[in-house]
Amino acid sequence: MSVTFRREGPVAYVELDNPPVNAIGLSIRQGLMDALDWIAEEAHLDRVILSGKGRAFAAGADAREFDAAPMPPHLPDVIRRMEQCDVPWIAAVDGVALGGGCELVLGCHYRIAAPGALIGLPEVTLGVIPGAGGTQRLPRLVGLDTALQMISTGKPVNAARALEIGLVHEVAEDVNFAAEEVNAELLTTLPALADLPGPEMDANAVNAARVNASKKTAQQIAPQRAIDLIAASCSEPFETAMLKERATFLDLRQGDQARALRHAFFAERAAKAPERLKAVPTPELTHVAVVGGGTMGAGIAYALLNAGLRVTVLETSAEGVERAQANVKKIIAASLKRGLINDANAEDRRARLVCSDDYGQAADAQLAIEAAFESMEVKKDVFTKLQAVMAPDAVLATNTSYLDVDEIAAVLEDPTRMVGLHFFAPAHIMKLLEIVNGKATSDAALALGFDLAKRLRKVPVLAGVCDGFIGNRILARYREAADSLLLDGALPQDVDAAMRGFGYAMGPYEAQDLSGLDIAFANRRRQDATRDPNRRYVAIGDKMVEAGRLGRKTGSGWYDYSDGQTVDPKVAEIIAAESAVAGVKRREIGAEEISRTLVLAMINEAADIIHEGVAQSARDVDLVTLFGYGFPRWRGGLMHYADVLGPKTVLQGIEALSANDPVAWTVSPLIRDCVERGISFAEASSA
Structure with a gap:
């Protein structure tokens, strides 16, 4: 059973038992409902002690269920019934209580944490918001400002901090023993959090949370939607706000960002030895x-x-x-x-x-x-x-x-x-x-x-x-395609802005200034002897190094650093001169074309890397691009994003670019194979 329950005298013990981390899936929810039915039939109980077996209280909802339709009983209903139970519930938290686990804790009347416990609502890191009352109960318990910080960032708090902010009543080495010792009369006086008034509105705190979310999680939907709901706790009745929270949760969990973040989460968990x-x-x-x-x-x-x-x-x-x-x-x-x-x-x-x-x-x-x-x-x-x-x-x-x-x-x-x-x-x-x-x-x-x-x-x-293995080989193609855009009409600041707009923390030229232009220069010289003479070679980076512009360490690179990071007209002059030497008539290139071109270049190279067996799977490419090269996590990784676009769209995009440069834009056999077989990149590389 995923939930076990028993009584000893006036105490009922309900234990979550779904190894390894007591993820809250259908069996846990049904088990808790069964426990509530049993408690309703038991006489002379003065408390219910809720705990988790093993190393966790509960590490959150079972995210594997998110791709299917919600199945009753639903967690909000379970928790509301716990709150309204005639017998007070005590949360005995040892290990992590995250997401739905934290919401179960909030549904209890009294809360105890072990010294090593971690409690929090990290749902925004998976592209959703707390869906079982977290956005409404937490602000009623710890106040608006603290709830905004915890929920919009997804960062959990340790036991000491939980005690400091009033999230738990006490910290104890033996949480079950401490729960047994809580005064029975005290328990009868404790209100359910849903029955407490909402916190006082603080517009400055809400605005500060929005600014922080915009900065730390730019372009992500869930943090801002969570802030909306937390702010609503100040003025809207609990039940009304709960309906909005649930609708928001169900809407977000089927969105592209949530799917991408779930993919990244499970890919990271699966990164183990063959x-x-x-x-x-x-x-x-x-x-x-x-x-x-x-x-x-x-x-x-x-x-x-x-x-x-x-x-x-x-x-x-x-x-x-x-x-x-x-x-x-x-x-x-x-x-x-x-x-x-x-x-x-x-x-x-x-x-x-x-x-x-x-x-x-x-x-x-x-x-x-x-x-x-x-x-x-x-x-x-x-x-x-x-x-x-x-x-x-x-x-x-x-x-x-x-x-x-x-x-x-x-x-x-x-x-x-x-x-x-x-x-x-x-x-x-x-x-x-x-x-x-x-x-x-x-x-x-x-x-x-x-x-x-x-x-x-x-x-x-x-x-x-191979040359550059997975990550640096993709990076080299990314930079090569970016340099071609410079030759054709873009400027470094255009390319960087477009890729920041796509979701990178910095663009390729900002990143190169940070590492040093001499590193890429030395790598190009190493490749001189084996470079395909038919492949377009852009010498702009070489001219930058020859001019002594090596990046931040010399005070100038693609940008000037004498007074912060500023655009230097000399760079545009170097680029224009090289375009003239190459006989290229420069043109306006918009942000959408820049980001599409660079992403397609990386996808095509990654597809070749998988086709050649250098990478074992599309998932491995995702891990490399996410954890080594700053690909936006909320897009799931390079090949997950390629599957969002679809192999047919990817093929059409690369073929269009190939019309002007068939050498650099030779379509990977893996892409053609996926289109012909009607399968995704993930499926093509999962064998």
């Missing part, structure tokens, strides 16, 4: 070596330190060692300043860090991660040194962004121990980890990569070997 790797034995990681103490290496080292590992950062000189140590300690200090760790945590991390120019310090490490300069010669030299000092069964990993993992592995006596572990900067913050499977990579090396991702709480995606 089935064949689950039985592969791996060593217990205790010591990891990182080669290179620059920005990327320091970030990787700090991520490893956060996971409780002993870390040795290797450099080539005393100066490099000093710089590496300073880089890691700078991140530790920043985390300390932000309150992410305390003094003891900081000291523990420093104690587990060794920086050295002696490769022998890595002798007992189970894994080494190379994060050295992006040069094949440099990387081969690093791995030659590593294999000379490390155990023959230690795994050797490269963090290369573009280079051929198989060529790097060829320097090893045993290339099966080589795997690609492509982190994203800043490595201690970004969640994506591309795990690159070389032609010789052993299952043991791959399995250790997935074990590490789990330990670092990163989203792992398996990738094959």
Whole structure:
């Protein structure tokens, strides 16, 4: 049974039991209704204690039901009946009480939380709003301002904060025992939250919440609709507002944004090691070596330190060692300043860090991660040194962004121990980890990569070997298409504004100014020898680098940074000159054409990546674009969005662009296959 109930003397115990997190689906709702029927027949009860079995009270509604028609009993009806029950209910919260779980807590007359509990209404992160009274009961309990903050951001509160704001009555180590000890007479005096008056209206608080939502969740519908409903709690009768809340919830859950956010949620949950790797034995990681103490290496080292590992950062000189140590300690200090760790945590991390120019310090490490300069010669030299000092069964990993993992592995006596572990900067913050499977990579090396991702709480995606793997290969095509738009008539600020309008936090030229134009320049030079001579080459970026415009670090790039970020007329001059050299008559290009062109370029490249087996599925491409490259989460990821457009529309769009540039816009075989078979991209890659 998903809900169990029993009595001991005057106490009824109702326990949610739907592992692993007591998601509230039909069986839970029906089980609670059955418990309410049973309670109505029991005499001389003075309380009902509601708890969750296992590690959660209830982690919210079962989102898998959202694609089907709602089935009774509905959660709002269950909770209203709990409130109106003759016997008072006590919520005994241990673990998480999120979404519908939080709404169950709000439906109880008395609320107790364990010290480690988290309580909140994160529905807006799934493109919906609380649908079982959250927008009406929470403001009546904690006040308008706090409810606006919690619901419009979706951020839960811990037990201490819940007590501070009045969300719970007490915090106790043993929540069930504490619930048994609550004074029975006190329980009889506690009103249902639905019977309390709404909070006093505060227009400034409502407006502040709207501004914050517009900034933090631009173009997302649910946060603003939630704010509307919370504001309504100030003036509208509870039952009237509840009808509006329910109608809003049902409307939003079938919308494109909610479907996209659900897709992203389930894709992230499914990001795990392939089935064949689950039985592969791996060593217990205790010591990891990182080669290179620059920005990327320091970030990787700090991520490893956060996971409780002993870390040795290797450099080539005393100066490099000093710089590496300073880089890691700078991140530790920043985390300390932000309150992410305390003094003891900081000291523990420093104690587990060794920086050295002696490769022998890595002798007992189970894994080494190379994060050295992006040069094949440099990387081969690093791995030659590593294999000379490390155990023959230690795994050797490269963090290369573009280079051929198989060529790097060829320097090893045993290339099966080589795997690609492509982190994203800043490595201690970004969640994506591309795990690159070389032609010789052993299952043991791959399995250790997935074990590490789990330990670092990163989203792992398996990738094959090609130039740029999944993410950087798509990024390169995105930038190439953007440069073509510049040559044809757009300006950097036009392209950036169009992609921000699509949902990116920043456009491609703003992002390139941040990372440095010299990085893309060096990558283009690496590709010179193999570039298709028939493919259109845009040299605008080269001219920018030749002019010393490398981005923020030099004070100028695609924009000028002498006084904030401003448009520089010199950039338009460079672009116009290149258009003239190429014999291109510049034209006006609107935002819609820009975003459509760039998105189609990425979709076509991603389809090729899936077709070639570099990515295992459309879902994996979604994860890479969401967690590594800023694709708007509310669009679900690149290939989910491609399925929203539909393969036929995608094909027509690419064919239209191919008319003017058939080399760059050669249609991927996967797209044609999907259209011919009448299937989605997700279906084409799910086998």
